[in-house]
Amino acid sequence: GENVEQHPSTLSVQEGDSAVIKCTYSDSASNYFPWYKQELGKGPQLIIDIRSNVGEKKDQRIAVTLNKTAKHFSLHITETQPEDSAVYFCAASMGDSNYQLIWGAGTKLIIKP
Amino acid sequence: NAGVTQTPKFQVLKTGQSMTLQCAQDMNHEYMSWYRQDPGMGLRLIHYSVGAGITDQGEVPNGYNVSRSTTEDFPLRLLSAAPSQTSVYFCASSPTGTGNTEAFFGQGTRLTVV
Numbered sequence: 001g002e003n004v005e006q007h008p009s010t011l012s013v014q015e016g017d018s019a020v021i022k023c024t025y026s027d028s029a030s031n032y033f034p035w036y037k038q039e040l041g042k043g044p045q046l047i048i049d050i051r052s053n054v055g056e057k058k059d060q061r062i063a064v065t066l067n068k069t070a071k072h073f074s075l076h077i078t079e080t081q082p083e084d085s086a087v088y089f090c091a092a093s094m095g096d097s098n099y100q101l102i103w104g105a106g107t108k109l110i111i112k113p
Numbered sequence: 114n115a116g117v118t119q120t121p122k123f124q125v126l127k128t129g130q131s132m133t134l135q136c137a138q139d140m141n142h143e144y145m146s147w148y149r150q151d152p153g154m155g156l157r158l159i160h161y162s163v164g165a166g167i168t169d170q171g172e173v174p175n176g177y178n179v180s181r182s183t184t185e186d187f188p189l190r191l192l193s194a195a196p197s198q199t200s201v202y203f204c205a206s207s208p209t210g211t212g213n214t215e216a217f218f219g220q221g222t223r224l225t226v227v
Contacts (some may be wrong), residue, residue, distance in 0.1 A: 009153075032213050043117075043203050043218025044156070089155060098210035099144065099163060100171065103155035 002027040004092050006104030014112050019080055021107045023090035024072040032093040033066060033073050034101070037086045044089060048075070077109075085111045115139050119204050119219035126194040126226045134189040134222050136204030142217070144207040145187040146171070147179065149200040150221075156203065162187055163210065194226045 005024045013019045025033075031052040036044035050057045050064045050073065057064050061080075066073040073092075077084055087106045094100040120135045138145065146161035158171030162181040176198060178190040187206075191198060201223050205216040 006155075034215070036216075041220070043205070043221055044216075045218070046215045049215070091156075093212040098212045099161055099169075100158060101156075101211050101216075103157075105153055105155045 002030075002094060002102055004090060004102045004104045006090050006107055008107060009105065010108045010110070012110040012112060013080055015080055015082060017080055019077045019084070019109055021075045021088055021090070021109070022072060023074070023092075023104050024070075025092040025102070026071065027092065027095055027102070028071065029095040030092040030102075031096050032101075033064070034091050035064060035075050036089045036091070038089065038106075039086045047088075080109075080111050082111050082113065085109060117204055117206050117217050117219040119202075119222050121222060122220065123223050124225070126191070126224065128194060128196060128226060130194050132191050132194065134191075134202055134204075134224075136187045136189065136219060137185050138187075138204075138206040138217070139185065140206060140208075140217065141184060142206035142208050143184070144210045145181065146205050146207075146211060146216070147177070147187070147189045148203045148205065149173065149198075150203060151200050159189065159202075191224075196226045198224065199226045200224060 034049035037047045038044040063076040090104040091101040117138045143164045147159040148156040160179040162168045204219045207216045
């Protein structure tokens with residue numbers, strides 16, 4: 001079946017440095033790619049998303065890039081801060097379905113002071 | 114702003130017991146869904162609904178039932194709990210569908226089946 005692979009599973013970076021999380025998807029019909037942040041004991045929360053007609057999107061310290069040819073997309077966080085510590089999930093729409101996402105397994109981001 | 118409210122937050126069940134996890138949203142969203150989250154596996158879709166009276170199966174529906182009698186509520190029923198259903202359960206709502214718009218998640222229900 002279709003899947004989304006996410007790497008790394010754990011990422012530890014020094015406060016102030018950048019963090020990059022990468023995802024690869026298998027369904028060439030996927031057209032929506034959100035990133036969610038999950039803090040301990042809470043539900044996931046959308047931090048940024050990108051659609052297949054766009055190559056890059058930025059929101060302050062967060063950016064997402066999409067390479068449709070290679071079927072991969074990445075989350076970039078610059079100037080990391082302690083509050084960035086969380087688990088991050090990437091996801092891809094199941095084909096062009098409005099109703100289902102295929103989720104990556106998650107990346108635990110640790111910001112070292 | 115309540116958003117998506119799930120109850121209970123924690124539950125311990127014995128094998129074979131049944132129970133209902135409650136989910137309510139106050140954003141007038143048409144789409145609601147239930148996920149389970151297990152370590153190292155991300156989120157897996159159990160059931161979803163695109164509006165009152167309409168439900169459909171997701172990736173892992175076996176052992177679970179849902180109904181959608183109102184726009185606001187989307188309860189998840191475990192028919193006969195099994196240890197394999199030990200997990201954290203999340204309810205989410207979205208204006209049109211999580212496949213193209215933001216999903217708003219509840220705080221989760223941590224279920225242990227012994």
